[in-house]
Amino acid sequence: MTGLLAHWIAPARRRALADTLAMAMPLLIAGGVVGWRGGGPVIALLIVAIGSAMAILIARRRAARFDRAWLVRSLDNSRPELEDSSALLFAEDAPLAPLQALQHTRIAARIDQGAPDDLRPGWSRRTLLAVSIMAATLIIAALLCPRPGEGPPMLAPAQEGLPARPGIPRLVAQNLRIIPPSYTGLSVRDSASLDARAPRGARLEWTLRFDPQPSNAVLAMLAGQPLSLRRDGETWIASRTLDASFLYRVDPATARGPTPPLHRIDAIADAPPQVKALSPTASLSMVTAGQRSWTPVFAATDDYGVAATARLRVTLAIGEGENVTFSEREIALTGSGPARDRRFAPRLDFSSFGFVAGGDMVVQLIVRDNRSPTPQEVRGPSMILRWPSTKEPESGGMEGMVNTTLPAYFRSQRQIIIDAEALIKQKRGMALDRYVTRSASIGGDQQILRGRYSQFLGGEEEGEPALPTADGHQEGDGHDHGGPPKQPSTGFGAPEDVLGDFGHPHDDSPASSLDPETRAILKQAVDEMWQSERELKQGRPDLALPFAYKALRFIKEVQQATRIFLSRVGPELPPIDATRRMTGKREGLASRTLALAPVEGRDGPAAAAWRALGEGPDAIRGPIALDALEDWTRTNAGRLPDALALLGAIDSVRSDPACMACRARLRAQLWTAMERPLARPARRRPADAGGARYLGAIGGTP
Structure with missing residues (x-):
């Protein structure tokens, strides 16, 4: 493309790019608002990025239409003085015929009578207005519509499975809103089920509807005080902060109807951050020849995010023996990478820390997570860099x-x-x-x-x-032992x-x-x-x-x-009594049999209930006393694999003692909750024929 051609088509191409981007801008803003309201900032950024890429691609294609052919047509249509010969001005490098060269010379002086800007296309005002109106409508609709977790919730049909009885209120619609703590970065969500898992510290909001309307309704906790429901129009509302996992049931009839099923809320604890040393992989490293700095690399991960800044504790130990001097300092670090998986790679210059030969440099990364108001602080593994002393070891020819x-x-x-x-x-x-x-x-x-x-x-x-240890000495060996x-x-x-x-x-x-x-x-x-x-x-x-x-x-x-x-001395072993060798005399030998002490189990109530629910002689077909088992479960909740499931199974059996499926489920839960029996000591292998003859010959028991 010649310089003259680029000069004349550049304004038209710039106008096409600007016009396309101007029409795309309102749509990008509307898409970003809709994405932010619907899915949060990440979705909004994704929509804007994809939309921007598509807008740029369309703008480049529109601008590419303004080429040499378009310019020749435009000049011939708008400039009569060029005598329909403008193509000669932008001809390729091929030589012109004499007549063409003459015409080229005549119109070359006339081309400058106009400006390239005169050929620019106009703005798409009507299209831009229509697009702006459509984008404004989308933005207003997105702002007026509630985000997920905002405004009145949409109630889902109840899943209690209870039969309708005249005059007995029952749950017909439900919604559970979970508002996680702000530091988790999780969005508010609505759950159609009354069973949920949520971060510890989240806000739980129940919205329920009953038919007919009860006079009083509560959320009956399996362990703890009931949570009262407050009436708001046609719905009933309750809220609480999730500080621990619990079991509950919705009771609108105050125990006048059938027992509602249990629901479970699991509290997910915020795990402390994890710190791992990526480089070097060994905890102890040596300074190499010519090394003047050290760059250990740490990785810090967390379920909800690690703080962007951390502290690196650097401890120096310089010298030997009593001449060792210790110094400790902490430096601030800024990590890189996403919040849930940050990398910290400080560069430690030896001269700035005063690290010299004959010393150790110990570094330890201290990170915090984003939990609020009390972040969890974790100290990572200690990494040691050792600079061996240049002093040569002493040598001597002493005997010893x-x-x-x-x-x-x-x-x-x-x-x-x-x-x-x-x-x-x-x-x-x-x-x-x-x-x-x-x-x-x-x-x-x-x-x-x-x-x-x-x-x-x-x-x-x-x-x-x-x-005493087996150092090869005994009483009377000629040494002064100075006591035990x-x-x-x-x-x-x-x-x-x-x-x-x-x-x-x-x-x-x-x-x-x-x-x-x-x-x-x-x-x-x-x-x-x-x-x-x-x-x-x-x-x-x-x-x-x-x-x-x-x-x-x-x-x-x-x-x-x-x-x-x-002095270099060897061990002096006690003398061997040769008179007892090969005689089979066993006088003075103590028994090597170890007494087995019985192990007291901690599963007394659980084991008794497990036997009572089985088919053995201790089985009980009627109601079983479950109070002791429930107390045992609460006492040992910390070591049980799933204490809430066991409590729920106990409640099911207590509510319906004749339910065989409930009894089987409780027995299965008890089997997983009880301690595994200890392995029995293996029985000693009996003596074979040769061993029996030898034991009989020496007077032992075959």
């Missing part, structure tokens, strides 16, 4: 091994100081009894730590004795002291592996710990801090002064 158990203990005194200082800062905003309790708790940690250090001074750790080993205490340093918990030192010193000078320093540290413990347990952490700091200073001196050296 260096026990690193003692330095592992030197990591808790600093934490006790940190906890005490934090407690002092929180004193003003904390109740006195809670302050004293927290201080005593820290004092308990100090006591545990003091007891563990005392083991290296030949003292005993506090606690109950534990069973003690039960390890929980608290600071508990996982590290394997040697102290399950064995004993084998050093040249009978009581400890420490030299006398280091032993004296450690003794001073233990004394200071005792002073700190005393003040902490009396609720005075401010007075305990000086002693705690002194204990920490002495511990650091011990850490820098020595290590424990253990």
Whole structure:
């Protein structure tokens, strides 16, 4: 297309595009309003998007009609001075004949006497007016018509299935409106059935119609106070907030007619959000060569939506032993993706956090859902990034091994100081009894730590004795065991002291592996710990801090002064009595038979009712006492698979004891509700012929 041709047809094409979009705009607005009123904002956006795409496609096709042929026709019809030769002005690159070239030169000067805008088509005013009127009508009708869940509900025929009796009111029409909480994003809906499932916290509104009109009508709850119905013209209305699942029946005749059937409303609890680490997949990762940042990726999902913002807790541990320093900070994150499945991918720069070699970076994502007014907060899994230290491990040719158990203990005194200082800062905003309790708790940690250090001074750790382990030693083997080993205490340093918990030192010193000078320093540290413990347990952490700091200073001196050296020794197993071998003597052997204690079941009323409803000797053909079973059901509702179904089955049997289908349904519900019997111990396989001969030879029972 030449430049002259594009210049002359461009105004016409722009007018065609504008005219088409102007006619489509009222229809798009009307479609959006109708979709919003009928299905919500998502449907409205979908209608507008599809309509806009169709309008643009139609506009492009209308504009494409204004091409070279249209321009030649329009110029020849409107410009007589061009002498019906305007086609020569827009001819292709093919050479012109001499006569055509002469005519082209004559009319080329005349083309500029007009403007391209003179050829533009006019606006479609009548069509635009008609479309605007139609769109306005649709908009007004959509605004006046109630949305689903708004205005008076449409009543559906009742489904009670009760026969009509003269003078007895019965339910003839019904509607249940469910208004979910706003944070769920769910729309209001009307249910033609009186059984429903709805989010917990939803508003339930019943609209019922009876024939004939009752004097009083209620919603009789199977457990709880009845809900009164209020008359509004020809209908009866009631409402309540759904806080728990319940069973009810519509009773317009106040127990004068047949018993109406039960209806069930299930409350769907808002599940807490779920946080999952997408990258890296392992909880512990190592820094690679040249790595300067870390980008962990988390996925947060929720049934009704996760908040757009979350918090990332970043904890840094830099150093080793008592030189470890901890720092913690939280940064705000903004997620991406839909509300029900958001992604959080923070980029953590090592230099901005001060993360260096020899440290650990621990991150944990904290998210909230959109529940109102109390959102649920969930902490995701902790992801650890470790940067190994560049320090080379020590090596030596000593015959033996260096026990690193003692330095592992030197990591808790600093934490006790940190906890005490934090407690002092929180004193003003904390109740006195809670302050004293927290201080005593820290004092308990100090006591545990003091007891563990005392083991290296030949003292005993506090606690109950534990069973000895198979470490290859026994009484009289020539070692000083210092009494039976003690039960390890929980608290600071508990996982590290394997040697102290399950064995004993084998050093040249009978009581400890420490030299006398280091032993004296450690003794001073233990004394200071005792002073700190005393003040902490009396609720005075401010007075305990000086002693705690002194204990920490002495511990650091011990850490820098020595290590424990253990000689490499093998296990010494107890001697075997060779005189008993191959003799079959069983004197002194205790019986290995374990007594089986009977298990007390918790299904007494349920089991009794199940037998009574069956065909066995305990079966009862008449009415069954169901009060104990109903109490048992309410007491154990938390562990039953479907407590409401069981209560409904009990009510059916109580209402009609002769109903065999009701009795069978209740018995089936009881079978699923009772605990499964425990597996019986397998009987020992009897001895074969060879085994029997061997047992007879050694004097045993074949």
